[in-house]
Amino acid sequence: MPRILTGITPSGTLHIGNYFGAMRPAIELQAGGDAFYFIADYHSLTAVTDPVERRAYTQGIALDWLACGLDPAKAVFWRQSDVPQVCELTWLLGSLTPMGLLERAHSYKDKTAKGISPNFGLFAYPVLMAADILLYDTNVVPVGRDQKQHLEMTRDIAIKYNQTYGETFVVPEERIAEEVAVIPGLDGQKMSKSYGNTIEIFGDEKALRKKVMGIVMDSRTPQEPKPDAEKNLAIQLLKFVAPAEVAVDFENRLRAGGLGYGDLKKALFEHYWSCFAPYRAKRAELAASPDYVEQVLRDGAQRAHAVAEKTMARALKACGLR
DSSP, X not given: OOOEEEEEOOSSOOBHHHIIIIIHHHHHHGGGSOEEEEEOTTGGGGTOOOXXXXXXXXXXXXXXXXXXXXXXTTEEEEXXXXXXXXXXXXXXXXXXXXXXXXXXOHHHHHHHHTTOOOOHHHHTHHHHHHHHHHTTTOSEEEOXXXXXXXHHHHHHHHHHHHHHHSSOSOOOEEEOOGGGSSXXXXXXXXXXXXXXXXXXXXXXXXXXXXXXXTOOOOSOOTTSOOTTGGGOHHHHHHHHHSOHHHHHHHHHXXXXXXXXXXXXXXXXXXXXXXXXXXXXXXXXXXXXXXXXHHHXXXXXXXXXXXXXXXXXXXXXXXXXXX
16 A cells, blocks of 8 residues: 655644645545654744744644544654654755755745745755655655645655665655645635734634634625625635535625625634534643653654664665665
8 A cells, every 4th residue: 555644844833724735635545554644843943943832833733633633543643853864864865956956946935035034944945855755665745736846856856866876765656636735825825824824723713713804805895796706715715614515605695796795704714613623622632631642753753763764774775875
């Protein structure tokens, strides 16, 4: 059976873009029996400099994944930094990675264009991501469309290493769910912690309601028909959190005229809040058992470490370091 791998960076509070774009597809795939999911705390070093904050985000992500349905009996779940071979492999891969390949990375260019301070970690992100994937003999990586290029770069790096030193790494394939490839944020851009336009999975009800009700709409009156209703941001988000027939009904009402934007946003919030209610209850239960959560991560790290050791032995021998 193919090995599935995905990771998520603890650089902020998880949002529904993370859930629908990465978490839910990954959790659905764990039923296949060979799923590897990790908290990418090394990656967070490019965005978070407060160690207390990083630990809190890491703990929060562990709770979020387990609350949303990750089953440690079906998937290997660990902290990236608990298997430090990933950094060793990053150097091996980076020593063969052309600068031009990294300079073409859309993510690096997009983030620096938005004022995020460039650093080596941000620039070399695709190499560490490649190490994350190749270290575990990964066959399939579920990614959003925004990560497609990075997965292609991982493939290029793996092929380059194999061509240089002989067959060493499994060359992974991507898996993109087109209907959830990019989740729009509150400003219409891709939902991202970096852009501050998120709706958190878990959080204060009053604050989240205020966020949703603050979505900016156009100046058309409620009575005016909206022939472009499918482009409305609230409608787009409603399709993720409400039953299909409910979303279609609101879209048709908006298109016909007579539905106010305030009522639409109220409906969006209520369906969003209801959608994640079972996960909020589970998260509260897990938060009361921190020792259990920590043990899950430690057990996952042991299982991941066993695979990583074998891969590193191959890679080191292939390049002449062993």
